[in-house]
Amino acid sequence: MKRIILVGKPNSGKSLLFNQLTGLRQKVANFPGVTVELKSGQFEDLEVIDFPGTYSLHSLSRDEEIAIDKLGEAVHDQQTSLVVCVLDATRLERSLVFALQAQALARKNNKSVVFVLNMIDEVHRYGESIDTEKLAAELGGPVYALSAKTLEGVAAFKQALSELGQQPPAIQQLDIDADDDQQLVQRAQSLSKRFGMKADLVLKSQNRIDKFMLNNVLGGVAFLAIMFFLFQSIFTWATPLMDGVEFLLAELAHVITSFTGEGIITDFLNDAIFGGIGSFLVFVPQIMVLTLIIGILEDSGYLARAALICHKPLSFFGLSGRSFIPYLSGHACAIPAIMAARTIESPRKRLITMMTIPLMSCSARLPVYALLVAVLIPENATFLGIFNLQGAAFFGLYLFGICMALIVSLVLNVFTKKDENLTDMPFILELPSYRLPHWKPLIHRVWNSGMQFIKRAAPIIFMVSLGIWVLGYFPVGADLEHSLLGKIGHIIEPIFAPLGLDWRYGVAILMSFLAREVFVGALGTLFGIAGADENISGLAANIQADGLSLGSGIGLLLFYVVALQCVATVAVLKGETGKSSIAWGLYAAYGILAYIIGVTAAQLIGV
Amino acid sequence: MTLWEMKAKQQALIHSLSAKLSPAVAGRLHEMGFNAGQAILCLRRSPLRGPLVVQVGDCVYSLEQEVAQAVLLEQSAAS
Numbered sequence: 001m002k003r004i005i006l007v008g009k010p011n012s013g014k015s016l017l018f019n020q021l022t023g024l025r026q027k028v029a030n031f032p033g034v035t036v037e038l039k040s041g042q043f044e045d046l047e048v049i050d051f052p053g054t055y056s057l058h059s060l061s062r063d064e065e066i067a068i069d070k071l072g073e074a075v076h077d078q079q080t081s082l083v084v085c086v087l088d089a090t091r092l093e094r095s096l097v098f099a100l101q102a103q104a105l106a107r108k109n110n111k112s113v114v115f116v117l118n119m120i121d122e123v124h125r126y127g128e129s130i131d132t133e134k135l136a137a138e139l140g141g142p143v144y145a146l147s148a149k150t151l152e153g154v155a156a157f158k159q160a161l162s163e164l165g166q167q168p169p170a171i172q173q174l175d176i177d178a179d180d181d182q183q184l185v186q187r188a189q190s191l192s193k194r195f196g197m198k199a200d201l202v203l204k205s206q207n208r209i210d211k212f213m214l215n216n217v218l219g220g221v222a223f224l225a226i227m228f229f230l231f232q233s234i235f236t237w238a239t240p241l242m243d244g245v246e247f248l249l250a251e252l253a254h255v256i257t258s259f260t261g262e263g264i265i266t267d268f269l270n271d272a273i274f275g276g277i278g279s280f281l282v283f284v285p286q287i288m289v290l291t292l293i294i295g296i297l298e299d300s301g302y303l304a305r306a307a308l309i310c311h312k313p314l315s316f317f318g319l320s321g322r323s324f325i326p327y328l329s330g331h332a333c334a335i336p337a338i339m340a341a342r343t344i345e346s347p348r349k350r351l352i353t354m355m356t357i358p359l360m361s362c363s364a365r366l367p368v369y370a371l372l373v374a375v376l377i378p379e380n381a382t383f384l385g386i387f388n389l390q391g392a393a394f395f396g397l398y399l400f401g402i403c404m405a406l407i408v409s410l411v412l413n414v415f416t417k418k419d420e421n422l423t424d425m426p427f428i429l430e431l432p433s434y435r436l437p438h439w440k441p442l443i444h445r446v447w448n449s450g451m452q453f454i455k456r457a458a459p460i461i462f463m464v465s466l467g468i469w470v471l472g473y474f475p476v477g478a479d480l481e482h483s484l485l486g487k488i489g490h491i492i493e494p495i496f497a498p499l500g501l502d503w504r505y506g507v508a509i510l511m512s513f514l515a516r517e518v519f520v521g522a523l524g525t526l527f528g529i530a531g532a533d534e535n536i537s538g539l540a541a542n543i544q545a546d547g548l549s550l551g552s553g554i555g556l557l558l559f560y561v562v563a564l565q566c567v568a569t570v571a572v573l574k575g576e577t578g579k580s581s582i583a584w585g586l587y588a589a590y591g592i593l594a595y596i597i598g599v600t601a602a603q604l605i606g607v
Numbered sequence: 608m609t610l611w612e613m614k615a616k617q618q619a620l621i622h623s624l625s626a627k628l629s630p631a632v633a634g635r636l637h638e639m640g641f642n643a644g645q646a647i648l649c650l651r652r653s654p655l656r657g658p659l660v661v662q663v664g665d666c667v668y669s670l671e672q673e674v675a676q677a678v679l680l681e682q683s684a685a686s
């Protein structure tokens with residue numbers, strides 16, 4: 001199969017174009033450095049590869065070097081028939097520097113190049129246009145103006161591509177010395193002067209918004225307000241949806257068990273299926289709301305500003321402003337966040353960021369937080385008269401995770417030696433234009449986050465619930481306390497006694513070292529078996545009736561903030577740091593730290 | 608004068624990049640548009656010696672002190 005590769009400056013819209021060509025769903029967001037790995041897809045009978053964006057073919061960091069090496073290989077490869085340079089039409093000069101370098105590289109390897117002027121919708125919105133024919137003549141390769149967002153010009157490009165992919169256009173000679181970067185930069189400048197839009201137009205509107213967003217006082221206030229809104233809304237917006245899911249599950253359980261009648265099957269359905277899996281499905285809406293808000297922020301262009309605002313404070317902890325973006329997306333899931341840390345130029349700061357990302361409260365912790373907060377805090381209590389106290393407690397938990405991450409960073413920064421081989425790269429960040437989020441990929445992403453969460457967690461929760469139920473149900477007739485599970489549970493009980501928790505919590509906590517969501521499912525099954533026939537979906541009410549002291553509850557919450565209970569995260573940490581000792585070391589260290597913090601809190605408050 | 612000493616809304620021409628910069632960083636700055644003779648506009652300064660924001664050509668960048676001090680400007684900066 002012939003192959004075409006998509007290359008260009010960061011944030012020029014390669015991934016969105018790739019998605020339009022292949023029908024795949026690569027991550028698209030409005031800040032430089034979103035794509036960190038090659039992604040391959042298919043357009044008709046051509047293989048298409050989406051590359052990470054780079055400003056140049058000269059690397060700054062090791063990861064950039066890898067990306068650039070891969071680009072070199074791809075251009076060299078026999079199969080590659082065409083290099084597609086994606087340019088941001090509103091930032092022609094910067095895009096051209098890379099495009100000209102890529103063209104030179106392609107020519108050395110006897111490959112032809114076509115140029116895509118993306119974001120042409122924005123050029124038109126400012127009432128400007130670009131003479132693609134003259135530009136094509138200057139560049140010595142076909143130029144297509146299009147918008148991967150509004151799809152204007154995409155059909156024509158697709159048509160051209162299916163022909164060009166098979167039969168690449170002739171390679172034209174250039175009149176400049178491609179090895180001389182000085183000349184190249186000058187040429188980019190003169191071309192953009194001739195063909196590009198007046199730079200001021202785009203930048204003026206961007207700078208106007210920045211006047212507020214980066215204002216010394218207002219900008220800080222806006223930043224805090226946005227963060228508070230983010231965490232508060234996870235709680236408040238999701239509540240009605242969660243109630244809806246809870247209601248549906250209860251109805252479903254009611255209908256189904258009315259067919260199965262009394263007996264072991266009904267018991268199993270009630271306890272293990274609806275009690276175990278059901279009690280965690282309730283939290284899917286929260287995960288979707290979180291993804292929605294993070295998605296809006298990522299696509300708006302604000303995150304680059306937030307990184308800038310945070311740079312100085314984060315430097316104090318040995319981090320970079322760029323750590324902000326992985327930290328934020330770590331609140332959805334640590335795995336992509338750890339990958340995203342690749343864009344941090346300084347290897348040392350990148351390592352510290354990766355090691356502390358697991359302390360961000362990822363969405364898998366949401367079910368645990370939501371359950372325990374609902375148990376501990378009455379629903380209608382308010383804080384300072386306006387904020388919902390449950391919401392404020394959520395915010396507090398997130399804040400605790402962030403503070404822990406900063407403290408651990410500081411410690412790592414002080415106690416790990418600076419590696420002389422790893423030169424520290426300074427903070428240089430391009431600020432993209434503000435844009436309204438692109439709703440279609442956003443909706444898709446939100447939906448996907450929910451489905452992914454179910455797919456990942458449901459099988460393991462099912463297995464654990466099944467195991468717990470079998471061990472807890474037999475011997476028939478014995479109560480939970482005297483079941484097989486009870487006997488095992490009593491052995492481990494002393495470990496959790498300092499937290500003021502009995503063996504049932506102990507079993508749920510131990511199982512949650514497989515995956516933290518398991519805690520809720522396991523507890524749901526345990527309480528399901530114990531209270532044979534009461535309302536299955538109200539796990540929080542069951543726990544309340546059973547009694548959970550404030551000290552134990554808070555200890556348990558803090559334990560879950562800190563513990564790294566996710567095998568997938570360990571695997572990614574191992575891959576990205578290249579050391580399994582770091583990955584498993586963190587797994588153990590955060591587990592122990594979580595236990596110490598949990599016990600301390602429980603003992604201080606009193607169990 | 609260096610870029611770091613610029614005040615908000617001030618405009619200047621780039622003279623050169625300091626030789627103290629590592630070649631990789633200097634090369635990157637060139638490609639980002641920090642070339643001799645290029646006009647540069649300081650958009651804003653952050654409190655606590657945080658990164659400053661500059662407009663160069665068709666892009667806006669944020670640079671921290673360490674790099675900004677290595678961008679040398681022509682003497683006469685107009686406001």
Ligand SMILES: Nc1nc2c(ncn2[C@@H]2O[C@H](COP(=O)(O)OP(=O)(O)OP(=O)(O)O)[C@@H](O)[C@H]2O)c(=O)[nH]1
Nearest residue numbers: 011012013014015016029033034035053119147148
């Ligand atoms: N208005 C408009 N916005 C676009 C267009 N193409 C992409 N975008 C937006 O530009 C931003 C960057 O798009 P991406 O596809 O992530 O860019 P990329 O080139 O893959 O970026 P990196 O992976 O960081 O190199 C996103 O916010 C897109 O929604 C377009 O044609 N018009």
Ligand SMILES: [Mg+2]
Nearest residue numbers: 014015034035
């Ligand atoms: Mg991309």
